[in-house]
Amino acid sequence: MQFRNFKMVGYVVYGRGSFNQLNEILATHRKPNAPMIFLVDHFFEGKELVNRVPLQQNDKLIFADVTYEPKTKQVDALAQQLKDEFGTVSGVIGIGGGSTMDLAKAVALMMNNSGSSADYQGWDLVKQPGVYKVGIPTLSGTGAEVSRTTVLTGPTKKLGMNSDFTPFDQIVLDPELCKDAPANQRFYTGMDCYIHCIESLTGTYLNEFSKSYGDKALQLCREVFLSDGEWTDEHDDKLMMASYAGGMSIAYSQVGVAHAVSYGLSYLLGTKHGIGNCIVMNHLEEYYPEGVAEFKQMVQKNNIDIPEGICIGLTDEQFETMMNVSLGMKPLWENALGKNWEAIMTREKLRALYEKL
Numbered sequence: 001m002q003f004r005n006f007k008m009v010g011y012v013v014y015g016r017g018s019f020n021q022l023n024e025i026l027a028t029h030r031k032p033n034a035p036m037i038f039l040v041d042h043f044f045e046g047k048e049l050v051n052r053v054p055l056q057q058n059d060k061l062i063f064a065d066v067t068y069e070p071k072t073k074q075v076d077a078l079a080q081q082l083k084d085e086f087g088t089v090s091g092v093i094g095i096g097g098g099s100t101m102d103l104a105k106a107v108a109l110m111m112n113n114s115g116s117s118a119d120y121q122g123w124d125l126v127k128q129p130g131v132y133k134v135g136i137p138t139l140s141g142t143g144a145e146v147s148r149t150t151v152l153t154g155p156t157k158k159l160g161m162n163s164d165f166t167p168f169d170q171i172v173l174d175p176e177l178c179k180d181a182p183a184n185q186r187f188y189t190g191m192d193c194y195i196h197c198i199e200s201l202t203g204t205y206l207n208e209f210s211k212s213y214g215d216k217a218l219q220l221c222r223e224v225f226l227s228d229g230e231w232t233d234e235h236d237d238k239l240m241m242a243s244y245a246g247g248m249s250i251a252y253s254q255v256g257v258a259h260a261v262s263y264g265l266s267y268l269l270g271t272k273h274g275i276g277n278c279i280v281m282n283h284l285e286e287y288y289p290e291g292v293a294e295f296k297q298m299v300q301k302n303n304i305d306i307p308e309g310i311c312i313g314l315t316d317e318q319f320e321t322m323m324n325v326s327l328g329m330k331p332l333w334e335n336a337l338g339k340n341w342e343a344i345m346t347r348e349k350l351r352a353l354y355e356k357l
Contacts, residue, residue, distance in 0.1 A: 004252065006148060006164070006251055006252070007148060007164040007165075007167050008146070008167060008251070009135075009145070009146050009167050009168050009169070009170070009171050010167075010168070010169040010170060011025075011169065011170045011171070012170075012171050012173065013025070013170075013171075013172050013173065014173040014174075014240075014241075015173075015174065016174060016175055016176045016233075016237075017174065017176060018172055018173065018174045019052065019136065019172055019174040019176070019177060020052075021172070022053075022054050022093075022134075022136075022172060023054035023056075025134070025170060025172070026054065026090075026091065026093070026134070029090055029091055029132045029169075030056075030090045031088075031090045033058075034086065034087075034088050034089050034090040035057070035058045035059045035060055035086055035089055035090060036055075036056070036059045036060075036089070036090050036091050036092075036093060037059070037060050037062065037082060037089050037091070037092045037093065037107075038053050038055070038059065038060070038061045038062070038093045038095060039062050039064045039078075039092060039093065039094045039095065039096070039100060039103055039104045039107065040053065040061060040062070040063055040064065040095045040096060040100070041063075041064055041066055041095065041096025041097060041099075041100040041138060042063040042064060042065050042066065042067075043096070043138075044063075044095070044096070044138070045063050047180070049095070049138075049177065053095070058086075060082075060085075060086075062078070064094075064096065064099075064100050064103050066096065066097065066099035066100055066103070068153075068270045068272075069099050069102075069151065069152075069153060069158075069266055069270075069272065069273060070099055070102050070103045070106060070150075070151070070152050070153070071152065071153045071154070072116060072117040072118040072121070072152050072153070072154040072155065074103070075103065075106040075107055075110055075117040075152060076110065076116050076117055076118075078103070078107050079107050079110035079111055079117075082107070082111065083111065088111065088131070089111060089131055090131070090132060091108070091131055091132035091133060091134065091169075092104045092107050092108040092111070092130075092131060092132075092133050092134075093133070093134040093135075093136065094133070094134070094135050094136065095136045095138060095177075096136075096137075096138050096139070097137065097138060097139035097142065097144075097185075097189060098137075098139070098141075098142030098143075098144040098151075098189070098192070098273065098274075099272075099273075101135045101136075101137065101142075101144040101145060101168075102144055102150040102151055102152070102160075103150075104133055104134075104135065105130075105133055105135070105144075105150040105161075105166055105167075105168065106150040106152060106161060108130035108131050108132070108133035109126055109130035109150070109161060109163075109165060109166065110130070111130055111131045112128045112129060112130050112131060113126060113127060113128050113130070117152060117154070117161065118152075118154040118155055118156075120161045120163070121152060121154050121157060121159040121160065121161060122159060122161075122162065123162045123163075124162065124163050124164070125161070125163065126161055126163035126165045126166065128165070129165045130165060132169050132170075133168050133169055133170075134168060134169065134170045134171065134172065135168040135170075135171045135172075136171070136172045136174070136177070137171075137173065137177070137178075137240070137243065138177040138178055138181070139178060139181055139185065139186065139189045140175075140178055140186075140189065140190060140193070140236070140239040140240040140242065140243040141188075141189035141190040141191065141192040141193040141194075141239065141242070141243050141246075141274065142189060142192050142193070142243065142247075142273070142274070143192075143193065143196060143243055143244070143246050143247025143248075143250060144247070145168065145171045145173070145243065145244065145247065146167065146168075146171070146244055146247035146248055146251070147166075147167070147247050147250065147251070148162055148163065148164065148166045148167050148251065149161065149162040149166055150166055151273070153266065153267055157267070157325055157328060158263045158266060158267040158325055159328070159329075173240050173241075173244065175233065175236040175237045175239075175240045176236075178236045178239070178240065179233075179236065183231070183302075184304060185274075186231075186239075187225075187302050187304050188272070188274030188275045188277075188278055188304075189274045190221065190224065190225060190239055190242075190243075191225075191274060191277060191278050191281070191295070191298070192273060192274045192277055193217060193221055193239070193242050193243050193246040194218070194221040194225070194295065194298070195255075195258050195259070195277045195278075195281055195291075195295070196214075196217070196246040196247075196249065196250055196255055196259075197214045197217050197218040197221065197246055197249065198218075198256075198258075198288050198291035198295075199254075199255040199256030199257070199258060199259065199288070199332075199335070199336065200214045200246075200249045200250055200253045200254070200255065200256075200335075201214045201215070201218065201249075202256070202288060202291070202336075203253055203254055203255075203256055203335035203336060204334065204335055204336075204337075204338050204339075205252075205253040205254050205334075205335045206253055207252060207253070209252040210248075210249045210250070210251070210252045210253035211249075213245045213246070213248040213249035214245070214246065214249035214253075216241075216242075216245045217242045217243075217245035217246035217249060220238045220239065220241060220242035220245070221239075221242050221246075222294075223238055224238050224239050224242065225298040225301065225302060226294075226297065226298060226301060253335065254331050254332055254334075254335035255332055255335070256287070256288075256332055256333075256335055256336030257280070257284055257287045257288070257332075257333075257336045257337075257345075258277050258280045258281045258284060258288075259277060259329070259332055260326050260327075260329040260332040260333055260336070261280045261326050261350070261353060261354070261357075262276035262277045262279070262280045263276075263325055263326055263329055264321075264322030264323065264324075264325045264326035264354070265279065265280070265310070265322065265357070267321070267322065267325040268314075268318055268321050268322045268325070269310065271310065275306075275307070278295075278299075278304075278306050279306060279307055279308075279310060279357050280353075280357065281295050282295070282296070282299075282306050283353065283356045283357060287336065287337075308357075309357075310357055311354050311355060311356075311357045314354075319351055319354055319355075322354055323347055323350050323351060323354070326350060327345075327347075327350065333345060
């Protein structure tokens with residue numbers, strides 16, 4: 001039997017105010033005449049966090065437009081811009097939600113790999129380590145801070161650059177950075193973690209490694225999203241650790257039906273990952289009966305509206321596009337439904353599921 005020998009994040013710092021140590025953390029990784037590049041979610045433009053970024057000499061701060069999830073052409077353009085301007089860089093620091101962190105990972109990889117990031121969409125295709133990279137989440141739930149993938153929408157598919165070179169060298173987990181997150185966004189991103197857990201813990205790939213992290217992440221999600229009263233600092237603390245543990249759980253297992261179907265939505269319609277997962281999860285009683293019931297309880301308790309009818313009016317060709325993207329996520333389907341998954345999730349059945357959304 002071949003056991004997966006997977007790469008984890010190099011260094012982790014956790015705690016309120018730990019963002020203030022960033023300058024000290026970066027100091028030992030600075031190279032002469034090679035700047036640090038700070039990719040910051042455009043949500044923070046004009047906000048106080050920007051003034052706390054420890055820029056030195058020729059460092060560059062770039063606001064990442066993550067209105068839509070990262071595309072391969074956006075990654076390629078950014079990497080080329082940095083190569084043209086600086087030749088090389090000391091590192092790339094992603095400050096934001098999952099999309100910003102994925103963008104930072106991908107750009108860091110493309111600084112040292114030739115061609116287009118689309119060439120590396122798949123498993124273990126990246127040939128060279130990227131430049132030094134740091135992930136600093138300002139939303140909790142995606143697990144992008146610990147994952148070995150960076151999910152990108154390319155010309156033909158939505159798929160990550162899954163490789164041992166992808167994980168961050170350093171992450172800074174400071175729950176203070178999440179305090180201004182809009183309630184809806186915080187919920188959708190948190191639900192990404194909750195859905196990770198449901199898919200991982202009920203999947204065929206499950207083992208004690210992923211179960212131990214998944215159980216803890218699920219417990220924390222329940223404490224956060226089923227609790228009474230106002231949102232507190234403690235909620236942010238717990239959700240940040242749920243995201244970390246949820247991401248670790250998937251490292252040795254996989255996600256499932258909700259993620260596989262939502263990839264099709266985001267490829268065709270540009271639906272953001274967190275909200276896409278929620279739209280799909282709302283209709284997955286057949287696959288995750290207990291998880292869906294609890295998910296709906298969380299939606300109600302937090303006064304969230306899940307969009308309905310987003311696939312109304314799509315053409316047959318558009319449905320085919322979504323189904324092709326979704327069915328391409330073979331490890332996800334196998335984890336959810338077993339080796340015989342293609343006999344269970346037929347094109348007709350998947351089409352009917354998309355028509356419900």
